[in-house]
Amino acid sequence: MAIIQPDFKFEDLGIGGLDKEFSAIFRRAFASRIFPPSIVEKLGIQHCKGILLYGPPGTGKTLMARQIGKMLNAREPIIVNGPEILNKYVGQSEENVRKLFAEAEKEYKARGDESSLHIIIFDELDAICKQRGGKNDGTGVGDSVVNQLLAKMDGVEQLNNILIIGMTNRKDMIDEALLRPGRLEVHMEISLPDQHGRVQILKIHTAKMRENHLLAPDVDIDELASLTKNFSGAEIAGFVRSASTFAFSRHIKGGTTATVNEDVENIKICQSDFLHALEEVHPSFGVSDAELQLCVQNGIIPFSEDIDRILKDGSLFVEQVKNSNHTPLVSVLLHGKNINIIVF
Ligand SMILES: Nc1ncnc2c1ncn2[C@@H]1O[C@H](COP(=O)(O)OP(=O)(O)OP(=O)(O)O)[C@@H](O)[C@H]1O
Ligand SMILES: [Mg+2]
Numbered sequence: 001m002a003i004i005q006p007d008f009k010f011e012d013l014g015i016g017g018l019d020k021e022f023s024a025i026f027r028r029a030f031a032s033r034i035f036p037p038s039i040v041e042k043l044g045i046q047h048c049k050g051i052l053l054y055g056p057p058g059t060g061k062t063l064m065a066r067q068i069g070k071m072l073n074a075r076e077p078i079i080v081n082g083p084e085i086l087n088k089y090v091g092q093s094e095e096n097v098r099k100l101f102a103e104a105e106k107e108y109k110a111r112g113d114e115s116s117l118h119i120i121i122f123d124e125l126d127a128i129c130k131q132r133g134g135k136n137d138g139t140g141v142g143d144s145v146v147n148q149l150l151a152k153m154d155g156v157e158q159l160n161n162i163l164i165i166g167m168t169n170r171k172d173m174i175d176e177a178l179l180r181p182g183r184l185e186v187h188m189e190i191s192l193p194d195q196h197g198r199v200q201i202l203k204i205h206t207a208k209m210r211e212n213h214l215l216a217p218d219v220d221i222d223e224l225a226s227l228t229k230n231f232s233g234a235e236i237a238g239f240v241r242s243a244s245t246f247a248f249s250r251h252i253k254g255g256t257t258a259t260v261n262e263d264v265e266n267i268k269i270c271q272s273d274f275l276h277a278l279e280e281v282h283p284s285f286g287v288s289d290a291e292l293q294l295c296v297q298n299g300i301i302p303f304s305e306d307i308d309r310i311l312k313d314g315s316l317f318v319e320q321v322k323n324s325n326h327t328p329l330v331s332v333l334l335h336g337k338n339i340n341i342i343v344f
Pocket of ligand 1: 014015016017018055056057058059060061062063064168169201204232233234235237
């Protein structure tokens with residue numbers, strides 16, 4: 001039986017711009033589970049037991065966690081929010097983790113590799129799986145929770161019928177041991193949406209207006225997508241909300257008590273409302289293109305050898321942050337007598 005619903009489209013679930021990520025997740029985490037266990041055994045491979053979805057805030061991780069059950073022909077996933085697991089009483093947090101696995105264990109004992117797939121989603125995993133031995137909480141609760149999770153995934157009592165999906169916006173905080181092969185081995189970055197993704201997300205968040213004919217015909221989604229570079233999904237949602245408030249305000253009567261005009265039925269959200277909203281909602285990541293252009297409009301004059309060196313080193317740091325797992329953040333201090341602005 002197919003694990004993924006055959007007619008399934010992410011856009012229908014209200015998740016935009018993550019098709020590529022999902023097909024990779026499917027290949028790495030689910031594909032082997034469609035095959036009969038006897039064939040998988042002949043291949044000598046093990047199913048992937050865990051994936052980690054990480055990326056900046058507001059890119060749709062929690063949204064995916066909530067919707068993932070709808071795309072699967074499997075039992076409903078158990079979804080837990082990291083902080084919910086933690087309990088101040090000794091042993092209670094571990095007990096909470098064990099409880100999550102109880103059903104999967106029972107079925108595995110009864111049916112072995114024929115058992116159906118149990119998915120457990122940990123949203124905000126960083127809250128419980130901080131680097132062990134970390135000084136941040138002093139109770140050691142996080143440590144034993146990590147140990148408990150590790151034991152369930154590949155310890156002596158390991159299960160083959162589980163898939164753990166962890167989500168976080170702080171991959172650097174997650175205990176390394178949990179990220180190794182055999183555990184949360186597939187790491188998938190859920191990054192800011194590209195142009196195509198932004199078109200999808202804008203369409204999702206304006207779908208209702210369009211359906212009810214409240215979106216003016218001059219609204220150009222492609223143009224809005226180009227204007228919302230570096231916006232996360234959540235910021236795009238906020239952008240649409242902001243645009244609609246500009247339309248509302250056209251229909252509010254002045255006076256001592258604010259009331260709406262009779263023509264409110266004809267409310268339309270227009271392109272100009274979106275353009276207004278752009279002045280109000282700003283992305284928290286990335287440099288504004290306009291500002292960057294302003295800085296480098298006449299090019300960078302290499303008035304000394306240092307300039308070349310700084311630019312070269314700067315690009316190396318950029319690559320390092322992009323490609324290395326160990327340095328999610330590098331800070332650079334430029335100092336000198338006359339500081340000039342250099343933008344990497
Ligand atoms: N890819 C997307 N497609 C459609 N809507 C999105 C997308 N990403 C975010 N949103 C909108 O933003 C809201 C918040 O996103 P969500 O809570 O899933 O972010 P998150 O990645 O879990 O962030 P955090 O890392 O802060 O927990 C969603 O409920 C949705 O309205
Ligand atoms: Mg979230």
